[in-house]
Amino acid sequence: MTDTxxxxxxALQEARKAAARGEVPIGAVIVHEGEVVAAAGNRTRxxxxxxxxxxxxxxxxxxxxxxxxxxxxxxxYVTLEPCTMCxxxxxxxxxxxxxxxxxxxxxxxxxxxxxxYSSPTCHHVPDVYSGLAEREAADILxxxxxxxx
Numbered sequence: 001m002t003d004t005x006x007x008x009x010x011a012l013q014e015a016r017k018a019a020a021r022g023e024v025p026i027g028a029v030i031v032h033e034g035e036v037v038a039a040a041g042n043r044t045r046x047x048x049x050x051x052x053x054x055x056x057x058x059x060x061x062x063x064x065x066x067x068x069x070x071x072x073x074x075x076x077y078v079t080l081e082p083c084t085m086c087x088x089x090x091x092x093x094x095x096x097x098x099x100x101x102x103x104x105x106x107x108x109x110x111x112x113x114x115x116x117y118s119s120p121t122c123h124h125v126p127d128v129y130s131g132l133a134e135r136e137a138a139d140i141l142x143x144x145x146x147x148x149x
Contacts, residue, residue: 004077004099007031008132011077011101014041014054015140021046025144028054028078030062030071030095037074038062054078055086059093070094079137081108081130087116091124098126101137 007029014027018041030038038061043052055078063069075097076090081104090098100110109116110128117125 004129004132007036007075007077008079008099008101010036010039011054011079012133012136012140014039015079015137018042018054019140019144025140026054026078026080028058028076030058030074030076032062032066032071032074037065051085053083053086055082056089059089059095063093072096075099076126077132079133080104080141081110081112083107084109084114084116090126091117091122094124095126097129099129099132101131101133102141103130103134 011027011029014029015025018027019025023042023045027041029036038058040054040057040061042054043057044050055076058076062071062074071093074095076095077099079101081100081102082090087109103112105112111130116122
C-alpha cells in the first residue's frame with residue numbers, strides 16, 4: 001500500500017477551501033492507480049444542493065475522469081466519517097478503500113449510527129481505515145463551528 005499521508009493532506013486542504021467558502025469543512029480526494037483523479041469539498045450551500053457533500057462531488061468528478069460509474073480500484077480519502085448517503089454512494093461506486101479522518105458520532109454511518117457496511121443489503125463493502133489525521137480533521141471542524149457561535 002502506498003503512503004496515505006499526502007492524499008489525506010490533500011483532503012484536508014479541500015476541507016480548508018470549503019471552510020473559506022462558508023461550507024462545512026469536509027474534503028475528499030479519490031485516488032485511482034496512484035493518481036489523484038478527483039478532489040472536492042462540501043458545496044451544499046454554494047449549489048443549494050443537499051447532496052453536494054465532498055464525497056459525492058468527488059465521486060462525480062472521478063467517474064467523469066475515469067469514464068464510468070464504477071470506481072473499482074479507487075481509494076477515497078475523506079476528512080470526516082461518511083454519512084449514510086455518502087456511505088451508500090461509496091458502496092454503489094464500488095470504491096476499493098475508504099480512509100477517513102475524524103469519527104462522526106452524530107451523523108456518521110460507517111463506524112457509528114447505522115453502520116451501513118454491516119447491513120446485509122449492502123452490495124459492496126470497501127476496506128475501511130479510520131483515524132487518518134484525525135486530530136487535524138477534527139480541529140478544522142471545531143474551529144469552523146466555534147467561529148459561528
